[in-house]
Amino acid sequence: MSLEYIYVTRHGFRSNWVVNPTTGDYTGFVRSPTGHPADPALTSHGVSQSQELAAHLVRRSTGPGRGAHAIPVPVERIYSSPYYRCLQTIQPFVHEASKDDQPGSVGSREQAPPPWWAVRCDPGLVDWFGPAPFEQPQPAPLQLLHSKFFPWIDLSYTDSGIVPLRNGESMAQLHARRP
Template identity: 45%
Template sequence: MVLKTIYVVRHGFRSNWVVNPSTGEYTHNFPTPTGIPSDPSLASHGVEQATELASHLCYLTPPVDAIYSSPFYRCIQTLAPTLSQLNSRREKSSRLRIRLDTGLAEFYGLARFDHPRPATLDVLQKHFPNALDDTYRESSIESSKSGESIGTLHDRVAYAIHKIIERADADGTETILLCTHAAVMICLGRVLTGNMPPLESDDDFKCATCSFSKFLWDSEKPEHVPDVNWKGHGVQGRWECEVNGDCSFLTEGEERGWSFAMDETNLDPQLCVCTSNNQRRYHENH
């Protein structure tokens, strides 16, 4: 195993939107950069958080060798100050670019309507010139347009990080940084460590805005490819969580923390579709 360290962060405090849980129509108070209502930019406070996060990430040991992100605008915007600071210390030929991966994208619960997709690489490159890796070809799978169950979300994240680790090992990369969303950040903690709580709603891994977690590969635990069952094994061997959702470097500390318990998920036993209230609560906090 070449990869030894995985850093995970959540995007900063974002602008808000409202979703009609019956129709799936998204509305927002401010225009979004990509024109997708559910793809807002960071709020001014989120921009401040991203700057503070960058100051923290740029002095980590070991240093970041590669960066992966959800393709939603707010995640890339959160990483922008970090990318700028990291590249200011690197030769032009070795500068980092962000690799976009749908396996790290937002969680949308099961619904009777199609959920939105992030903007294309071509669109995002116009907003973040010279920041995105257009040579990266992700091997992750995209979630269904009609959403996914919490169990399927965990399996999607396990598959995504498994493929990312494979790529890192092939490239000789020792340390990677991932930027994602609240639900995915929780799932990453679970699938990397192999520790799935008895209840999906248990509060285990932290995921406040711009929070930081660190996972170290445990060489004492055997490697295991989680093609079917990652629980109890972890992805590519077991990882130890050394830092869990740290916010000590942020001026305002922990904000907008979230857990699956806050979703108050009640599924329609006939259609297995998330109710309107829990669908709305999730996206109000994401």
Template identity: 40%
Template sequence: MLEVIYVVRHAFRTNWTLDPVSGIYTSSNRTPTGIPTDVPLSAHGVEQSRELADYLCTAEPAIDRIYSSPFSRCLQTLRPTTERLFGEGKAGGKVRLERGVAEFFGRADFVHPSPPDLALLSPIFPDLDQEYTSTREPLPGGEMIRELHERISATFDDMISNLDSDASQPRAALVCTHAAVMIATGRVLTGQIPTDFDEDDFQCYTAGVSKFVRRTGSATVGDWKCVLNSETSFLSRGAERGWKFNGEESFVAFPDPVEQQKSNL
């Protein structure tokens, strides 16, 4: 069975803006795929990705499979690592695009931009697994935080089950994702999902590495131990751009429950 999962947040990225009334996203930088939310890494993020590679390429146990959110900033973050590992014939030789670990966007009345697909990404990132099919996908109208946790639970349940049944018996997998997803992943894997989603528990610094070790049971989720919580000691600037949930992150205005009850009378 799979024994270890490394989870990485993408390195320091450039920014986009959103008009919450119109639902229009804008990026001040040219994006690799033309999608405004698919912003690239900053120059500092590129440096972080190189430092991250030095750490991941010597990780124990060694990485056998690599999964990534389909956003370019995640694939850029992995590139120095995959170039070295794949060049040495390690880590499966391909990155598996998993839309189930794509960026979290709050529930909205408008449709968020879809993550880029293989057709857009393959000319930019040639080491993508053309045969792999994502297990899940974010809702186009965004998610409530509970729905995000459900998505991550289902994604990792499928991912781990597939790796457990892999004839080559991979021991360790690497997943590159985003801040909210990294927090939800820690909660789902360990089974420590707080009543208050705003609780400050699992960290998600840029280019930080979390490590989860499987306990003795055979459960796919809920039975892992966190032994590294967004480790950043290998980064020259240490922990940066920490993030945590702050309310529902929703763009939808929900009615006051008391007023809603009155209106129903």
């Protein structure tokens, strides 16, 4: 089967942060759930956007009203940046998708393969930072995100192997990255 559609979305509206360009110290305006200032949660507007995204992605049939139409194909797999705001953006969709998924007759949950809606986090799907004399921010560890916030992260996923340079990249380095 060939790939026909890819839905790409950016995270919902988030809280802001600032960075001291000399020291590389990041400061958030609102405390991040992960404790990383450059990994803030969504604002209330961003949460509304994530709910709208979920409503759009679960829409399956045409109906009356403006904009009521089926999405071309259902979502089969979810990949996400490991940043909190990105996972928070897809959370309402995962919640809706998991309601429709009926458990199979495989033995224990630990032995069963992850469901299609389990989110595969990839370190290559992160913000682009230009070169800097300091290390750029990193998302919280997947184990922490999985255990404290998002139990539907697929910890068995083997990532793409693409990892941005810790001190950022030039535009040429970004374009030259290959798995």
